[in-house]
Amino acid sequence: MSNFIEKIKERAKRDKKTIVLPESMDRRVLEAGAQALKEELANIIIIGNYDEIDKVGEGLDLSKAIIIEPESSPLTDGLINDLYELRKEKGMTLEDAKKLIMEDYMYFACMLVKTGKADGVVSGACHSSANTLRPALQIIKTKPGTKLVSAFFLMIVPDCEYGEDGTFIFADSGLVQNPNPEELAAISISSAETFKQLVEKEPVVAILSHSTKGSASHADVDKVVEATKIAKEMNSGFQIDGELQLDAAIIPEVAKSKAPDSKVAGHANVLIFPDLDAGNIGYKLVERLAKAKAYGPITQGIAAPINDLSRGCSSQDIVGVVAITCVQAQNK
Numbered sequence: 001m002s003n004f005i006e007k008i009k010e011r012a013k014r015d016k017k018t019i020v021l022p023e024s025m026d027r028r029v030l031e032a033g034a035q036a037l038k039e040e041l042a043n044i045i046i047i048g049n050y051d052e053i054d055k056v057g058e059g060l061d062l063s064k065a066i067i068i069e070p071e072s073s074p075l076t077d078g079l080i081n082d083l084y085e086l087r088k089e090k091g092m093t094l095e096d097a098k099k100l101i102m103e104d105y106m107y108f109a110c111m112l113v114k115t116g117k118a119d120g121v122v123s124g125a126c127h128s129s130a131n132t133l134r135p136a137l138q139i140i141k142t143k144p145g146t147k148l149v150s151a152f153f154l155m156i157v158p159d160c161e162y163g164e165d166g167t168f169i170f171a172d173s174g175l176v177q178n179p180n181p182e183e184l185a186a187i188s189i190s191s192a193e194t195f196k197q198l199v200e201k202e203p204v205v206a207i208l209s210h211s212t213k214g215s216a217s218h219a220d221v222d223k224v225v226e227a228t229k230i231a232k233e234m235n236s237g238f239q240i241d242g243e244l245q246l247d248a249a250i251i252p253e254v255a256k257s258k259a260p261d262s263k264v265a266g267h268a269n270v271l272i273f274p275d276l277d278a279g280n281i282g283y284k285l286v287e288r289l290a291k292a293k294a295y296g297p298i299t300q301g302i303a304a305p306i307n308d309l310s311r312g313c314s315s316q317d318i319v320g321v322v323a324i325t326c327v328q329a330q331n332k
Contacts, residue, residue, distance in 0.1 A: 174297025
């Protein structure tokens with residue numbers, strides 16, 4: 001267990017939040033719910049059929065969980081009406097709303113957050129990112145002042161001298177397919193804010209490329225150069241630089257030769273990837289080869305914390321994301 005996640009758990013315990021787990025059909029999720037309750041990290045709401053939860057969760061202590069069965073819950077009719085009112089201008093009928101609330105537990109979960117009955121949602125262990133994020137974007141919407149919802153992984157690399165003692169944010173590694181320069185700049189600022197909030201250290205942001213300071217010429221490099229310029233003009237107060245190759249971004253000796261005038265090079269702890277291919281491949285390489293813990297994809301820019309999971313996650317990974325979601329909700 002990393003020291004970082006222990007600290008996050010301690011912060012979660014100080015101001016307990018209510019987190020919804022809609023994937024009651026997955027034992028890993030129920031194991032995580034039981035563990036979060038045992039550690040007193042959060043109040044846990046599980047959505048699902050009572051009999052199925054008993055079956056899937058056999059042997060687990062879920063006695064302190066709030067279990068909501070949409071078919072029988074007194075909340076259901078109100079949430080159906082609220083969803084209909086929220087989406088009727090987009091063409092949603094009352095029948096559509098009923099079907100979504102009764103059959104898609106993610107919609108039920110997001111409506112619990114929207115109506116103030118919960119503080120956050122963790123889903124995605126057995127559903128795609130689209131299944132998790134579509135209801136969130138339709139119902140919770142973006143945070144005021146945020147142009148773009150993006151996703152990051154919190155990477156904890158064991159025995160690592162780079163980053164913040166081996167702690168990094170990798171973004172966007174889960175959502176925005178091919179960000180343009182403005183979007184890449186927005187992801188950089190959001191990720192810096194997130195790093196400061198979660199890690200409680202000063203973010204040092206590198207916008208990555210296959211080129212360092214003009215060593216290669218290509219449209220992909222131009223995009224990163226433009227994104228860096230925009231991010232710096234946003235006057236966020238954060239240290240941001242690009243374009244930097246990965247080694248120049250995190251290794252001081254390489255930075256001295258490749259980017260001697262950069263204050264970021266050699267010290268980066270927030271790594272911004274040029275597109276989703278690079279971000280997804282990058283986090284999985286580090287997770288599998290360096291045996292790092294990868295928590296995410298965690299969203300940033302939504303008005304309440306609605307967090308995705310990798311479908312290869314363990315129950316302990318889910319507990320970590322529940323704790324992170326609590327801390328995000330405390331800072332909402």
